[in-house]
Amino acid sequence: MRVGVFLNLHYMAAAAWRRRYAIVAPLLAAPFLALLIGAVTPKKYQSYTTLLIQETSKLNPFLADFSVSTQLKERMAALQALLHSRHMLGEVAMEMGLGDKDSGHIGDPVLNRLSHSLKVELIGSDIIKISLTDSSPHDMARTLEVTSKHFLNVLLAPERSSIDASENFLEEQLLAQQQALLAAENTLATFKSQYSGNLPGQMHFDIEQLRETEKQLQIKQVELAGADAAIETLNTQLLKANPLLASIEADIIRASAELNQLQARYTDRHSLVVAARHSLQRLRQERDALVAQTRRMSPQNIDELWRLAAEFADADEDRSAAGSRVSPLLVSQLESIQQAQSRQQQLTQETASLQQTLARLKTKLDSFAQVEQRLRELERDIATKQHIYDDLLKRYEMAKVTGALGRFEEHDRVKIIDRPFTPHAPINLPLVVYFISGALGGLFLGAAIAVILEIIDTSIIRRDVAEKIIGAPVISRLPDFRQVAIGFQSARDLTPVES
Incomplete structure (x- = not known):
């Protein structure tokens, strides 16, 4: 191996x-x-600045609800795009004097050079590093300072604009909702004033009044029926004590006696017999008419009877004692009839008034359902508008507190850890x-x-x-x-x- x-x-x-x-x-x-x-x-120089975006209110449990988060992690891609946008680069170039001041035109080479030389990155969760790379160290610190200033404006602009826009929007909506609430309250007040007698609180009183009115009406109807019966009884008694009727009865008796005497002397076709028979028939017709008239006697008839009774009393001053006893009885009966008719008229008017009151109460009770339904709609509308108004007012006050908190923390919100500097050595390799x-x-x-x-x-x-x-x-x-x-x-x- x-x-x-x-x-x-x-x-x-x-x-x-x-x-x-x-x-x-x-x-x-x-x-x-x-x-x-x-x-x-070519030599390259690099300068950078480090920014600490503080959210101290988030760490305070009493102010956490009033703070607005910058959401750096979620917005970092958008912030990078904004940093390289022509709008921001144009503002930086104009402030640096790299464009035409008269026309405001900035060449594409300048914008492209700035775009390629700038870089932004997020370190951790709340530190932002902006770096600038260029072939010359001249004005790098100032360029980076201007860029960081515009970048911070873009970074904090959503928070400021959202708070201001929220305050303005909530204020407008609060005023509009206040006007709507006042209009609804005025509508309810007008409705209650117009239907003050038909409100639900009046319903129980009207029901008790209806029951009392029905009870009184029944009593008055019974009393009226009694008054009618009393008048009928007095009319019957008046027939017996009527001096006119007694006089006619006496004339009928005399006419009958005279007719009998004439029939005994003369035949039935004799002119005296015929005249006596016609006179007797006329007296009987007058008696029947007087009886019928007495039964349907009116106040005018009572007055006429008073007048006749007075004439009868004057004419019979020299009559017998029986005749003198008739006049006081007639006067007493006429007075009783007049009192009974007055009582009847009073009861009739009271009954009619109670019937009108009863009809009015029934109509009023029938309209309670519609009035109560409309009243509940108005009250529900006011409750809804009041709830919306209270919610908007609470949100508006919270927006004001949030805005005040943002303005209070504005100077301490951003801390510059590393300020822009002018590099003295290139970053090229040795x-x-x-x-x-x-x-x-x-x-x-x-x-x-x-x-x-x-x-x-x-x-x-x-x-x-x-x-x-x-x-x-x-x-x-x-x-x-x-x-x-x-x-x-x-x-x-x-x-x-x-x-």
Whole structure:
């Protein structure tokens, strides 16, 4: 095993010796070529600044709800795109005086150079590093300072704009919701004023009043029926005590007696008999009419009876005692009828009034459902608007506190760890590194060339290979006589000829 290893090393050393020129030539040329490349490579200078974006309020449990996170990790790709945007690069170039001040035009080479030289990266979760690479250290610190200033404006702009926009939006919505709430409250107040008697709180009182009114109506109807019966009774009694009726009855008796006397003297066709019969018939008709009129007696009839009773009293002052007893009885009955009719009219009016009140209460109770439904809609609308208003007011106050907190922490929000500086040495590799790199590269290149040449060379050099090909052992190795002959010929040509 060890013999095989040493044999392989011998073969490799022999191959390296055969290809010594291919190995040494790149090894000698490559370091000097690398030194030349390092000497002619443009020098590059790099400056950077490190920014610490603090979120101290996030660490405070009392202020965590009022702080706005910058979300650096989520926004880093967008911030890189903004850093290389033409808008930001144009602002930096104009502030650096790299553009035309009159027209404001900035050439694409300037923007491209700035874009390729600037780089931003996030270190950890809250440290940002902005680096600038250029071929000249002139104004690098100022360029990086201007760039970091604009970058910070872009970094903190969403927070500032979101807080300001939130305050303005919430203030506008709060005013609009306040007007809507006032309008809804005015609508409810107008509705309650318009339907003050139909509100749900009045419903129980109206129900009790309805029951009381129905009870009173029943009582008044009973009393009215009693008054009607009393008037009917008084009318019947008045028929018996009516002096007119008594006078007519007396006339009927006299007419009947006279008719009987005339019929005894004369025939039925005699003019006196016919006249007496007609007179008796007329008196009977008057009696029947008086009876019917008394039953449907009105206040006008009562007044007429009063007048007739007075005339009858004056005309019968000289009559018998029976006649003088009739007038006070008639007056008493007329007074009773008049009082009964007054009571009847009073009860009729009270009954009609109670019926109207009852109808009004029923109509009012029927309208309670619609009024209550509309009232609940208005109250629900006010409750919804009040809830939205309270929520907006709370959010508006929180937005104001958040804005005040942001303005309070604005100066301490960003800490500059490393300020921009002017580099004094380039970042290119030293020439020694180029020389060593060239030597290593030349060595590897020469070795690669030697390996390739050895692989593509088909000549038989080793004895074992020849024995394997011809199938016989090799006794001896003869030199190349052509090379020997050429050597002898060269030596003979160089030997001086004797004359």
